Amino acid sequence: MPSRNHLDKIGRKKKKKWSEEAMERALIEVKSGRCTVRQAAKEFGVPKSSLGDRVSGRVTPGSRSGPAQLITSADEELLVEFSLYMSKHGFPLTKQQVVSFASSIYKRQHRRVAFSKLGQTWWLNFRKRQERNITIQPADNVVRGRTACVRKEAVDQFFCLLSTVMDAHGLRDKPRQIYNCHETGFHLGRKRGHVPKPAGLGCKPAPGSRDHVSILACFNAAGDDVPPFVIYSRAYPGGVCYKTQGPTNALYGWSDSACVNSDLFKKWFLKHFLTHAPKERPLLLVFDGHKSPVSLEVVESARRENVILLCFPPHCSHILQPLDAGLFVVLKQRLASVTGEGCAADAHFAISKKDFSGVFKRAYQVAKEEEGLRIVREGFKKCGLYPLNHFAINGGNSMPSHGIGPTAGTSLSISAQTMHAVGELTAAEASS
CATH class of the missing domain: 3.30.420.10 (Ribonuclease H-like superfamily/Ribonuclease H)
Known part of the structure; x- marks a missing residue:
């Protein structure tokens, strides 16, 4: 479990202020011999060290910066789609379930590992990357004496x-x-x-x-x-x-x-x-x-x-x-x-x-x-x-349901901003 200070640093991490297009133009100028690394970095507004890594070949042009992504972007999209399916069919996922399913994907890619590396840090980054697609909602209400009444x-x-x-x-x-x-x-x-x-x-x-x-x-x-x-x-x-x-x-x-x-x-x-x-x-x-x-x-x-x-x-x-x-x-x-x-x-x-x-x-x-x-x-x-x-x-x-008190906890659902309604989902499945 990462420390709270480490998680706070993740939240305060600065976003990069340069684009891949600018980095590519700077790389072309350096390789053509028209500019030095320092000159191209200053002219196109990109970090000199990052440009130097690409010129030397330590970093492949076009690759993402930072540590390697534990599961690929395609698999992460599959996880969001899977969460959508579960939520729309009556299985809203909790945080623990999402991490568990992501760990299953990770272990499927790395069959020799004994355990998954996915944890709180991955979850926070996943939420940040998918903030337009997922929302966190309070846990479902608990009914006392369920044989007497239901919602x-x-x-x-x-x-x-x-x-x-x-x-x-x-x-x-x-x-x-x-x-x-x-x-x-x-x-x-x-x-x-x-x-x-x-x-x-x-x-x-x-x-x-x-x-x-x-x-x-x-x-x-x-x-x-x-x-x-x-x-x-x-x-x-x-x-x-x-x-x-x-x-x-x-x-x-x-x-x-x-x-x-x-x-x-x-x-x-x-x-x-x-x-x-x-x-x-x-x-x-x-x-x-x-x-x-x-x-x-x-x-x-x-x-x-x-x-x-x-x-x-x-x-x-x-x-x-x-x-x-x-x-x-x-x-x-x-x-x-x-x-x-x-x-x-x-x-x-x-x-x-x-x-x-x-x-x-x-x-x-x-x-x-x-x-x-x-x-x-x-x-x-x-x-x-x-x-x-x-x-x-x-x-x-x-x-x-207003006669029932809520309990602690959260579950994962899919935001309506980018996802289909239930009718559209089921209709699409029926036609496929």
Whole structure:
């Protein structure tokens, strides 16, 4: 971390008062022999030392002065374009996320380096270079007791964006191309407790549970599924029976918390979703991405494959998630009946990690039955995602944002001075 005095010096750094054209004319005069370096520098108003460096060949004519740029101008423009895409699709980036994505670009260029050199100094210079393209805004408001109320303005903006995207890509009557992915958790072991709400992306397991398994499920508005992603805590079960006995074509992974992180989401999207999703394009994938599961590689691949990523507004996914609206409840009830649990709503199941996939396969069959298809479709309808219906959301669950206090923090957005509006962006993507 650079010192405050060093950062202040960066802010007070003088701008160069000479142009490249003047430097080129001075260089021509010196090389022709008509002037000395001192005479040409005085005549054209350029620094003698800089002109001398170009005459001697220490500096290539036309190159930028100062230290080498850590990422190229083209990659920096790609980063701004990426930030625009994320902001306009419901993923406003924080400072830490921008630096992290820039570090990914840097490491891609310098594959042998152990760590990125990008930090506070790069961030300040990046902000200065891109001051016309980006703005810094306060962090989104936090809702206390989100099950009681959500911000009406946030829901309105989400449905406006969803409507714009659907119209631009012609998806209003294509339910098989509208997908929702969401994660729910299962606690294994003998300990019993109250039912936690279905876990969002990036959730943490309840303390005290012996083992934890998460399922990342993905369905379209017609009821078709992408095989589930089973995520274990800390490590895979021993042996291979968990794969052979699990749901057909399921994907498996593990993390310390048994929940989706950026690497697991990239693995799921690149190697699983794109493999099992239909070939029709475009596809719309709506999910809760505020725990930062989205990586630069995912966005680049999604744009190449014509998959539109759309994020639910913060603290509103519990009333907008189609899979929360019924299927996950039915899955836990079916799993309880398969395992012989007395209470269908119990979130703790007395089965081992090794046996979970085989037991879950029998419970997951409900998604293949007519009852499961109906529940999934009703979930999309109840949340207003398909058919698109803003008024499907119960108005009693929302409240104006002025009744909510702000919290500390900032997020990155794109200035309207040089960037397209949402409609222009989506229309351009649809035509490309």
